Every structure is written in C-alpha cells, then in structure tokens.
Amino acid sequence: MNLRKTWFSVVPIAVALVAAACGGSTPSSTNPADETGTLTVWLMNGSAPKSVVDGVNADFKVKYPNVTVNVEIQQWGDIGTKLDTAYAGSSPPDVVELGNTLVAKYAAAGALEDISGKKSSFANSSTWLQSLTDSCTVTKKLYCVPYYAGSRAIIYRKDFFTAAGVTPPDSLDGLLTVGQKLMTAHSSDPNFSALYYPGKYWYAALPFVWWQGTLSSSNSQQGLTTLDNLVTKLSRADKTGDEAKQDQAFAQGHIAMIIANGWEVGVITSATGGDPSLADKLGAFPIPSHVAGQTAPVFLGGSDLGVAAKSKHQNLANDWIAMLTGSKHMTEMATVGGVIPNTTSMLGLGTGLNSVFFNAAKNSKFVPNSENWANVENANVLPDMLVKIFTGQQKVPDATAAASTRITSILNGGG
Amino acid sequence: MGVAILAPDPEPDPPMLRRRAWLRSNFLPYALISPSVAVIGGILAFPLGMLVWLSLQHYGLRELIAHQGRWVGLDNYRSILVDPLFHQVIVRSLLFTFACVVLTLVLSTLLSLLLLKVRRVVRVLVMSALVFVWATPVIVSVDIWQWMFDYEFGVMNYLLTQLHVGNFIHHNWFDNPVQGLGVLVLVVVWGAIPFVTITLFAGLLQVPSDVIDAAQVDGAGAWQRFWFVTAPILKPIFLIVICLSTIWDFGVFNQIYVMLNARPSSDYFTIAIYSYRESFGVTQYGLGASIAVVMVIVLVFVTFFYVRETVKVAEIA
Numbered sequence: 001m002n003l004r005k006t007w008f009s010v011v012p013i014a015v016a017l018v019a020a021a022c023g024g025s026t027p028s029s030t031n032p033a034d035e036t037g038t039l040t041v042w043l044m045n046g047s048a049p050k051s052v053v054d055g056v057n058a059d060f061k062v063k064y065p066n067v068t069v070n071v072e073i074q075q076w077g078d079i080g081t082k083l084d085t086a087y088a089g090s091s092p093p094d095v096v097e098l099g100n101t102l103v104a105k106y107a108a109a110g111a112l113e114d115i116s117g118k119k120s121s122f123a124n125s126s127t128w129l130q131s132l133t134d135s136c137t138v139t140k141k142l143y144c145v146p147y148y149a150g151s152r153a154i155i156y157r158k159d160f161f162t163a164a165g166v167t168p169p170d171s172l173d174g175l176l177t178v179g180q181k182l183m184t185a186h187s188s189d190p191n192f193s194a195l196y197y198p199g200k201y202w203y204a205a206l207p208f209v210w211w212q213g214t215l216s217s218s219n220s221q222q223g224l225t226t227l228d229n230l231v232t233k234l235s236r237a238d239k240t241g242d243e244a245k246q247d248q249a250f251a252q253g254h255i256a257m258i259i260a261n262g263w264e265v266g267v268i269t270s271a272t273g274g275d276p277s278l279a280d281k282l283g284a285f286p287i288p289s290h291v292a293g294q295t296a297p298v299f300l301g302g303s304d305l306g307v308a309a310k311s312k313h314q315n316l317a318n319d320w321i322a323m324l325t326g327s328k329h330m331t332e333m334a335t336v337g338g339v340i341p342n343t344t345s346m347l348g349l350g351t352g353l354n355s356v357f358f359n360a361a362k363n364s365k366f367v368p369n370s371e372n373w374a375n376v377e378n379a380n381v382l383p384d385m386l387v388k389i390f391t392g393q394q395k396v397p398d399a400t401a402a403a404s405t406r407i408t409s410i411l412n413g414g415g
Numbered sequence: 416m417g418v419a420i421l422a423p424d425p426e427p428d429p430p431m432l433r434r435r436a437w438l439r440s441n442f443l444p445y446a447l448i449s450p451s452v453a454v455i456g457g458i459l460a461f462p463l464g465m466l467v468w469l470s471l472q473h474y475g476l477r478e479l480i481a482h483q484g485r486w487v488g489l490d491n492y493r494s495i496l497v498d499p500l501f502h503q504v505i506v507r508s509l510l511f512t513f514a515c516v517v518l519t520l521v522l523s524t525l526l527s528l529l530l531l532k533v534r535r536v537v538r539v540l541v542m543s544a545l546v547f548v549w550a551t552p553v554i555v556s557v558d559i560w561q562w563m564f565d566y567e568f569g570v571m572n573y574l575l576t577q578l579h580v581g582n583f584i585h586h587n588w589f590d591n592p593v594q595g596l597g598v599l600v601l602v603v604v605w606g607a608i609p610f611v612t613i614t615l616f617a618g619l620l621q622v623p624s625d626v627i628d629a630a631q632v633d634g635a636g637a638w639q640r641f642w643f644v645t646a647p648i649l650k651p652i653f654l655i656v657i658c659l660s661t662i663w664d665f666g667v668f669n670q671i672y673v674m675l676n677a678r679p680s681s682d683y684f685t686i687a688i689y690s691y692r693e694s695f696g697v698t699q700y701g702l703g704a705s706i707a708v709v710m711v712i713v714l715v716f717v718t719f720f721y722v723r724e725t726v727k728v729a730e731i732a
Contacts, residue, residue: 077676077677080695080696081695084479087479087480088480088482105476105698106476108477109477109480110477190584191567191585200678236585238566238587239587240566240589240675240680241676375696375698378695378698380678380680384681387680391590393682
C-alpha cells in the first residue's frame with residue numbers, strides 16, 4: 001500500500017468534510033442574505049397601522065431578501081381558542097401579538113420562547129413600560145417584548161357640550177350632572193346617550209371597581225353602584241352588548257361620551273364606518289374619580305410580542321420583533337397609530353387628544369398577573385357580572401360575591 | 416315415456432366442500448360487514464373512545480402543548496356533578512330541547528298537511544321556500560336573525576312598534592333569559608322545520624286515500640281521521656323525526672353562540688355551550704370532555720324510548 005498516496009487522498013476529503021460541515025451552519029448566523037423560509041406573524045386587528053407593518057416588512061426584506069413574511073391579522077373575539085390550537089400544533093406562528101393579560105398563561109404552559117438572554121438586543125429595553133415588562137415576566141424569566149399600551153379616557157363631543165352649556169367634569173358626581181344636562185338637552189332624540197356604555201364593557205368598569213380593595217369590598221360595590229346609576233340614567237346602549245361597535249355607534253351622532261382608547265378616535269373619524277367630519281368636534285378627558293379633582297386609575301391594556309417555543313425560525317422571529325419595536329417604527333406606532341409606545345422615553349410623543357390618553361397611563365393598574373387570569377377573561381366572569389347588575393337580575397352585593405368566588409376558583413386552577 | 420338421465424358431474428372432494436361451506440357461512444358475513452365496521456369504528460368509536468379517555472385526564476393548556484395528559488380517574492365527573500351550574504345547564508338543555516322538538520313537530524305536521532291541500536303552484540312555492548331555508552348556512556341565517564332582533568337597529572323592534580303591539584324601541588330581547596331563550600327556540604325551530612316538514616310530507620303521500628275516504632264515509636271528522644288513520648301510518652316517520660330532532664336540539668350550539676356574539680352569559684348555557692366554554696374557554700379539556708360524555712349519556716337515555724319503538728316498528732314491518 002502506498003502510504004503517501006493514501007495521505008494525499010485523505011487530506012482533501014477531510015478538508016472537504018470540514019468545509020461542508022461549516023457550510024451547513026455558518027451562513028445562518030453570519031449572512032442574513034442566505035436565510036430562507038417563511039416567517040408567520042399574527043398581529044391583532046387594529047394594533048399596527050398597515051403603513052407600519054409594511055415599513056417593518058420592507059426593512060426586513062432588505063436584511064433577509066430570501067425570507068417571506070406572512071403577517072396575518074387576527075380578531076380579538078376568538079383569539080384564545082385560536083392560540084390554544086396553534087400552540088398545540090407542531091408549527092405555530094413564529095411571532096404572535098398577545099394581549100398583555102394572556103401572556104402569563106401561554107408562558108407558563110411552555111408555549112413561548114424564554115428570551116431573557118436576548119433582552120438587551122431589543123431597543124429601549126431599559127426603559128420599557130414597567131407594567132408591560134411585568135406582564136412579560138413569568139417566574140423571573142422574560143417571555144415577550146412589550147409592544148404597546150392603551151389606557152382609556154372619555155371621548156366626548158365638544159359641540160354637544162357647548163350647546164348644553166357644560167364642561168368636562170372632574171368628579172363622578174359631576175359626570176352624572178353633566179350627563180343629565182346633556183340628556184335633557186337631547187330629550188327629543190330617543191336614541192341619544194349622554195354616556196354610551198354597553199353592558200359587557202368590563203375594561204371600562206375597572207376604574208369603578210378600583211376605588212380601593214377587591215371586587216367584593218364595600219368600596220368596589222359602591223363604585224359599581226355608581227356605575228350602574230350612570231348607565232341607567234345616561235346610556236341607551238345594549239345592556240347585554242359589548243363595546244366592539246361603540247365607535248361606529250358614536251359616529252352616528254347620537255352619543256355625547258364614550259369610554260375609549262386613544263386609537264378609537266381614528267376609528268370614529270375614519271371614512272369607512274366612521275365620520276371624518278367629527279375630527280374637530282372630539283375632545284377627551286380622563287375618567288374622573290369619586291374624589292373631586294382626581295382621576296380614576298384605569299386598566300393599562302396593551303400587547304406584547306412573543307416567539308413560539310416550537311418556532312423553527314426563532315432568530316428571524318426575534319429580529320422581526322426587534323425591528324417593529326425599534327425606535328423608528330415605535331415612533332410611528334405612537335404618532336400614526338395613536339397608541340402608547342412601549343418605552344417611557346417616548347411618552348412625550350402624545351400630543352393633542354393623545355396626550356390625555358398617554359397621561360391616563362400614568363395612573364393605571366393591571367389585573368392579577370396570573371397564568372389563570374386569561375381563563376377568567378375567557379369565562380366572561382366580569383361581563384356576566386356587569387350584565388346581571390345593569391339588567392337588574394342581581395343586586396350589586398350578590399353579583400360581586402358570585403363573581404369574586406368564581407374568579408378565585410379560576411385563579412386557583414379550577415374551572 | 417323415456418326419461419333422459421344425465422350423467423352426474425364428478426363428485427368434488429367432500430371435505431373441501433364442507434370447508435368451503437364453513438368458510439362461506441362463517442367468514443363471508445364478516446367480510447361483507449367489515450368495511451362498514453371499519454368506517455363506523457373510524458368515525459364514531461375512535462373519537463368517542465378518545466373523548467372518554469380525555470375525560471379521565473387532567474388536560475389543560477400545558478398538557479395540550481406537551482401532548483401528554485395526567486390521569487385523574489373520575490375526578491372530572493365528580494367536579495361537574497357537584498357544580499350547581501351544571502345542574503341548571505342540564506335542566507335548561509332538556510327544557511329547551513323539549514320546547515324545540517314539540518314546536519318543530521306541531522308546526523311541521525300542520526305545514527305538511529297544508530301542503531297536501533294546496534294547489535300545485537303554491538306547493539312548489541312553499542317547498543322551494545323550505546328548501547331555501549334548509550340550504551342557507553346556519554351562520555349566515557343566524558347572523559340575519561341577530562340583525563332582526565338587534566337592540567338598536569333591529570327590524571323586529573321597529574315592526575312591533577309600528578304595529579302598535581307596544582313600545583319596542585330599544586327593547587332588549589336578551590336581557591331577560593326566558594325571553595332570550597324564547598327567541599333562540601324560534602331560530603332553532605325555524606331552521607328545523609324544512610327537514611321535518613318535507614319528511615312528513617313524503618310520508619303523507621304514502622297514506623292510502625281510500626282508507627281516509629272510508630273513514631270519512633264512516634263519519635270520522637278531520638281530527639279523528641288524522642289521529643286514528645294518518646298518525647298511526649306515519650308513526651315510524653314520527654319516531655325517526657322525533658329522535659333526530661331531539662339529538663340535534665339537545666346539542667344546539669351555533670344558534671346560541673352566534674346570536675349572542677360568541678359570549679353567551681351563563682343564563683344561556685346549554686350543555687354544548689357549557690362543554691365548549693369549559694374546554695376552550697378555560698382550557699380544561701378533560702373537564703369539557705367529561706361534560707360531553709355526560710351529554711352523550713343523557714341523549715342515550717332520552718332517545719332510548721324512541722330508538723326502541725323504531726326497532727319494534729321495523730321488526731313488525
């Protein structure tokens with residue numbers, strides 16, 4: 001056997017093998033242009049304006065020319081069921097926008113990638129809104145990136161207020177008085193609501209529950225009694241309906257006030273389904289507290305962006321999220337989308353009407369950050385309680401006691 | 416007279432004959448029925464078995480994602496049987512089913528009898544309308560019903576107010592559950608009438624007219640002719656229709672779910688909605704499965720009588 005010949009033939013093979021082995025892995029981490037595949041992104045209806053999504057995708061395309069991004073818009077109504085099914089499957093969407101009250105459930109069940117080690121790779125991560133960061137944190141690990149927040153205030157018709165000779169109130173008693181004056185001024189309109197409040201609108205009920213203490217505390221009960229009184233006297237909205245169509249209803253011109261998010265101004269004044277001529281007639285003021293001069297704490301809603309634990313493109317998914325939550329597109333989210341950005345460094349972007357909503361976020365609260373809270377929402381405990389109160393089926397103490405028992409049971413892992 | 420005698424065929428081997436006969440009598444029936452058994456097993460027994468299996472496990476979101484449940488025996492059944500809400504749901508479902516089935520049966524019978532009497536053109540028109548109702552997808556038709564009973568813009572409130580039935584402006588059909596369930600019964604019955612009417616009408620065409628005529632000659636009134644002549648002849652069809660309606664109405668889901676914007680309050684829970692809420696709403700799939708199993712058991716009890724009668728009728732025939 002010719003050893004020399006063997007040696008010469010082995011070396012090239014070994015070199016080729018090493019090269020091949022490197023060739024299989026290096027491009028994915030070093031050259032984005034060689035990345036291929038399809039990234040599936042689920043965003044919620046009404047979250048990012050189309051221009052922002054298009055901008056992010058364009059930037060992504062520049063970096064990853066061979067990766068296709070499919071952004072699919074989901075509806076809030078049945079999202080819980082859809083997410084359960086998607087995460088149970090073998091190829092869930094890579095990036096999912098999750099309502100901030102839903103994250104704990106999916107993180108605890110192992111559906112989301114632990115991104116604690118990647119936190120610093122996201123822009124503004126040191127100044128993220130605390131409440132959103134908390135919603136992403138489960139057992140001290142980070143499972144999502146804060147996306148945006150929303151807090152509610154009262155949107156009102158300035159022209160109706162002027163005509164009725166009233167100004168935005170600074171207490172709940174004042175709200176009732178102003179509302180009653182508006183009702184009197186529009187007594188000839190059988191469809192008029194001074195404060196349009198659909199019965200299942202539980203987010204808007206939280207400021208009344210949060211006077212102090214828990215749901216069944218006497219203060220909360222007093223708060224709900226006040227709300228019931230407001231709804232009875234000022235609202236002609238469906239007591240068994242939800243808030244999904246309140247902006248379209250507002251645009252019809254028979255409503256003076258609604259409790260709404262900042263971005264809903266855009267829906268009210270949109271050419272499709274809204275009324276653009278209302279743009280100059282809208283004002284906003286914070287939900288007043290029972291203590292004159294103070295504002296009520298509001299629910300800080302919002303969304304986070306998570307990467308599926310089973311995703312085959314986790315790096316791409318995180319990079320897409322980093323682009324959307326980067327300063328450039330976050331600024332657009334605040335200025336074009338009218339939502340509260342994910343970082344305190346941009347809270348100054350709220351101008352005009354938006355500033356009222358941005359300021360409301362400063363006095364905000366969050367629901368219990370429990371993996372079972374999503375089940376409380378899906379079981380409709382609070383909407384059911386409100387409907388029973390508003391329709392007179394149950395007195396406030398009975399309704400709150402029943403809801404409180406049910407919430408405790410679900411939070412403890414029961415049904 | 417001569418008789419031609421043909422030579423017999425050579426005798427086959429008797430043991431082979433016997434084996435073939437044995438195979439034919441023992442194996443052939445099974446071979447013939449096996450495709451049906453396989454199909455029924457695949458589409459009925461397997462999912463039902465899985466459902467029972469699931470109902471004996473704790474199966475939440477974590478287990479769903481890991482594809483691995485935790486065995487809890489009969490715990491799920493214990494917890495639903497002590498739940499007062501579950502008792503209400505069972506009673507509500509039974510009453511709802513009873514109301515729907517009775518109304519469907521009575522209205523469909525009247526309609527099918529009417530169809531016998533009317534002119535051909537009218538019959539074609541009515542039948543077309545019925546088929547149209549039947550052919551409309553449930554979600555679409557329930558959405559339209561929802562608009563009609565809408566609180567603010569519903570045509571029903573407008574019509575009733577215009578007709579001076581009362582002041583129905585901003586009348587909420589669903590804030591009183593009894594009234595709301597009444598509307599839902601209406602929607603379900605509306606959707607169920609076409610099938611039952613057409614089936615009964617087909618049955619009525621088989622009733623011999625001479626028997627009816629004879630009864631009439633003997634002095635039987637319209638009611639007597641129906642009760643003593645037509646109804647007994649139609650009994651097998653009635654049994655089948657009652658049985659199917661009971662099964663469908665007991666498991667009603669779409670109408671309630673869509674009509675109430677996918678967020679029905681607990682006053683509107685029927686057993687199917689309750690099972691769905693427990694399974695998908697609060698991600699307790701094991702618990703939801705146990706409710707579904709109870710639903711199947713209740714249905715078996717409720718329909719047992721009808722199935723037994725149907726079998727009897729079939730045996731007599």
